[in-house]
Amino acid sequence: MVxxxxxxxxxxxxxxxxxxxxxxxxxxDTPKAIIPTSYGFHPPQPDTDVVMSDNTAENPEQPAEKPKxxxxxxxxxxxxxxxxxxxxxxxxxxxxxxxxxxxxxxIEHAINKVMLCNSAEHPIxxxxxxxNTPANRERxxxxxxxxxxxxxxxxxxxxxxxxxxxxxxxxxxxxVGQSMASVTPVVDGFVLRKGLAYSPxxxxxxxxxxxxxxxxxxxxxGVELIPHQLIASKLPVDVGAMPKFTFREDRIAGTTESWxxxxxxREVDEWVQTVAGVLEQGWNDQQAAQRPARQYEFPTGxxxxxxxxxxxxxxxxxxHSPALxxxxxxxxxxxxxxxxxxxRACDPELRQVIMGNVVLTGGGTLxxxxxxxxxxxxxxxxxxxxxxxxxxxxxxxxxxxxGGSILASLGTFHQLWISREEWQEHGKPIVGQRCK
Amino acid sequence: xxxxxxxxxxxxxxxxxxxLKKKHKYIIFNLNKELTEIVxxxxxxxxxxxxxxxxxxxxxxxxxxxxxxxxKEGAGKRNKIxxxxxxxxxxxIKQKMVFASSRERSNVP
Numbered sequence: 001m002v003x004x005x006x007x008x009x010x011x012x013x014x015x016x017x018x019x020x021x022x023x024x025x026x027x028x029d030t031p032k033a034i035i036p037t038s039y040g041f042h043p044p045q046p047d048t049d050v051v052m053s054d055n056t057a058e059n060p061e062q063p064a065e066k067p068k069x070x071x072x073x074x075x076x077x078x079x080x081x082x083x084x085x086x087x088x089x090x091x092x093x094x095x096x097x098x099x100x101x102x103x104x105x106x107i108e109h110a111i112n113k114v115m116l117c118n119s120a121e122h123p124i125x126x127x128x129x130x131x132n133t134p135a136n137r138e139r140x141x142x143x144x145x146x147x148x149x150x151x152x153x154x155x156x157x158x159x160x161x162x163x164x165x166x167x168x169x170x171x172x173x174x175x176v177g178q179s180m181a182s183v184t185p186v187v188d189g190f191v192l193r194k195g196l197a198y199s200p201x202x203x204x205x206x207x208x209x210x211x212x213x214x215x216x217x218x219x220x221x222g223v224e225l226i227p228h229q230l231i232a233s234k235l236p237v238d239v240g241a242m243p244k245f246t247f248r249e250d251r252i253a254g255t256t257e258s259w260x261x262x263x264x265x266r267e268v269d270e271w272v273q274t275v276a277g278v279l280e281q282g283w284n285d286q287q288a289a290q291r292p293a294r295q296y297e298f299p300t301g302x303x304x305x306x307x308x309x310x311x312x313x314x315x316x317x318x319x320h321s322p323a324l325x326x327x328x329x330x331x332x333x334x335x336x337x338x339x340x341x342x343x344r345a346c347d348p349e350l351r352q353v354i355m356g357n358v359v360l361t362g363g364g365t366l367x368x369x370x371x372x373x374x375x376x377x378x379x380x381x382x383x384x385x386x387x388x389x390x391x392x393x394x395x396x397x398x399x400x401x402x403g404g405s406i407l408a409s410l411g412t413f414h415q416l417w418i419s420r421e422e423w424q425e426h427g428k429p430i431v432g433q434r435c436k
Numbered sequence: 437x438x439x440x441x442x443x444x445x446x447x448x449x450x451x452x453x454x455x456l457k458k459k460h461k462y463i464i465f466n467l468n469k470e471l472t473e474i475v476x477x478x479x480x481x482x483x484x485x486x487x488x489x490x491x492x493x494x495x496x497x498x499x500x501x502x503x504x505x506x507x508k509e510g511a512g513k514r515n516k517i518x519x520x521x522x523x524x525x526x527x528x529i530k531q532k533m534v535f536a537s538s539r540e541r542s543n544v545p
Contacts, residue, residue: 029529167497167523167532169539189537388525395529406533412440412472 011123011408012115014107015158015401018092019178019363022401023110026125027409030394031401033114038262039102040079040086041069072102074109079262082229084254088262094200095129095180100139104147111148123152123417125408127400130159130184130196137435138428145423152417154408155435159184159191161403162361165395166388170350171357172342174335174374175400176317176364179203181335183342185354190436195345199332202364205316209276210268212309220304227263227299230255234301243302271296275306277368278314280376288312314367318377336377355382360389361399441467441538444475454479454503455517462488465499471534474499497535498522 011026016037024031073079079088091099091106111119124144128137137155144153163171163186173184182198184191216222220240230252234245275294279287288308297303317335325331333341343351358378360371371389378385390396407413418434426433453459459481466477477498478491492498500520508514521539523532 164533164536165529167525167527167529167536169521169536188539402529403533406530407537409530410440410471410534412442415440 009122011125011152012111012117012119013125013127013401013404013408014110015127015398015404016092016097016103016106017177018090018095018180021106021110022398023107023115024401024405025115026405026407028405029402031398031405033110035075035106035110035114036079037092037106038079038088038090039106040073040081040083040088040259041102042071042083042085043087044070069102072105074106075113079259080229080266082251082255082259084251085256086259087256088258092179095177095182095198096132097136097140100143103140104143107143107148119148119150122150123154123408124148124150125154125156125404127158127161127404128155129180130157130182130191130193131198134432138431141418141423141428141431145420150420152419153423154417155431156404156407157191158400158403159186160189161407162359162399163357163403164189164407165399165403166357166359166361166390168357168359168388170353171359171388172339172354173359173361174339174365175362176202176335176367176370177362178364181317181332181338181362181364183335183338185342185346185350187350187354192346192350195342197333197338197341199338201317201332201334201338204332205313206265206268206272208316209272209313210264212313213268213271217309223298223302223304224300225264225267225298227260227267229263231299234299237301237303239295240304241302243298243300245300267299271298272313272367275310276313277311278317278370278373279311280369280372282373282376283311283315283319314369314373317367317370318373335374339378352384355385358385358387359399360387361396363397365389366393366396441471441534442473444468444473446476447474450476450479451501454501458503460503462491462500462502464491465501467534467538474538492522494524495526495528497524497527497531499535499539 013024013026015022018037021035021037022031023033073081073083073086089102091097091102097103111117126140140155141153144150158175159173162173162175169189170187173186175182175184179200179202180198181201182196185195214222214225230248232246232248234243237244275296281287288311291308291311293305293307294310295303295305319334320331346354360374365371371387375387378387395402416434418430422430447465450463454463460479461481461483463476464478465474467473468475488502492500500522502518502520504516504518506514521535523535
């Protein structure tokens with residue numbers, strides 16, 4: 001009998017982030033299943049029991065024993081499909097899992113529906129952010145062993161995995177995700193916990209972008225963010241002209257606020273990815289004005305040119321304007337502030353080593369111009385700083401998953417798995433002992 | 437965290453030869469094909485640093501120990517044994533990963 005993952009059974013790797021959940025076989029170079037972490041659900045009706053059993057019979061996709069939702073929609077056609085009365089939820093808050101109820105259906109969907117494999121046959125490696133709580137990882141182990149019946153389990157730190165994936169044993173890992181930006185010093189394969197610095201910086205950037213789009217200026221009218229799911233038809237219009245489009249009147253009544261927020265956030269995200277950028281050499285009014293403006297068309301058909309102000313958005317990653325600081329004393333720390341804070345907690349000899357190995361990772365670092373700007377900023381204070389930023393966007397976005405995939409595929413890694421027998425014998429404390 | 441890769445006994449003995457008997461100028465270590473053990477790939481007593489660099493492959497990872505000799509002003513010749521991790525950006529991710537996660541094991545001598 002196989003005790004835990006022998007060489008012939010490949011392990012599965014699961015990496016849960018705020019925007020997407022990545023799952024795949026260890027040893028692969030891209031995750032097989034990438035599904036949005038946001039999910040759609042219908043809140044339970046008063047006569048839940050009857051409705052629930054009906055629903056399960058019709059739609060095998062949803063496990064409806066959870067009392068919180070009567071029906072849950074996951075995956076590519078989950079939140080992005082419009083459904084009357086559908087609410088949107090996200091189990092993560094600040095990069096940590098806050099609500100474990102939807103985690104099981106999400107993982108189940110990724111493994112059983114997308115990858116079409118049986119979780120009871122594969123050891124599973126899950127990743128965690130450095131600021132994860134012990135209670136959270138124990139809960140994750142419990143779900144894996146009790147609900148998914150995995151033969152073996154391990155939980156690994158994304159900072160360490162990213163450093164390893166870049167070929168560094170010691171590194172300063174800068175991870176910018178959808179909701180959190182973090183700087184983690186890794187030394188000889190271990191995280192220096194006291195040097196960890198993180199802040200919800202990407203949320204500020206998002207708020208800035210949203211303000212820029214929706215607030216009117218003298219050149220542009222403010223845009224009402226209307227997702228394409230609510231638009232029946234549109235006509236092409238000139239730049240800056242009033243959009244000509246018709247609403248899908250039938251859908252307006254059934255649209256919930258949370259779905260609307262989610263869809264609008266997606267529109268903003270799309271705009272940020274297409275238009276926004278950051279100046280490589282620090283803020284400079286003249287340079288910003290010289291850059292070519294970019295045109296962007298919204299789902300309503302309204303389109304406009306965005307000139308120098310598209311760089312204001314990216315500037316938030318590095319500096320906050322004095323006006324903003326005055327209006328809000330609790331601003332999230334910018335990337336240079338995070339780096340300074342992380343370095344202050346390290347020994348001076350270590351600073352040299354880790355500044356020579358800066359690893360840039362996370363989907364947020366693909367922001368146009370961010371890597372160049374960062375290397376310019378660092379070069380000013382640390383002449384020997386060397387940034388490792390994979391050019392391949394897959395490697396950058398799924399760095400944590402990739403590291404986990406390689407680690408779990410090593411034959412020699414098998415001695416580290418927590419096997420089912422060990423879990424049954426020792427219970428929760430073994431997670432803290434084994435996964436350091 | 438470590439990958440659990442082992443170290444071949446020969447590594448330690450070769451290192452001792454370099455350190456105590458000065459038999460070698462440098463040693464290059466590699467992983468065996470199954471990625472389970474660290475083994476000695478090459479030893480050399482060529483004094484030229486360029487020859488040492490030329491022995492490191494461009495797209496693969498290695499570790500090396502080099503017996504660095506230098507003149508200290510007014511204090512004569514000194515020797516310093518240095519350990520190097522060779523991890524080029526062009527190496528395969530898997531190899532970089534295994535080498536990075538096994539480094540502490542190879543550091544043992």
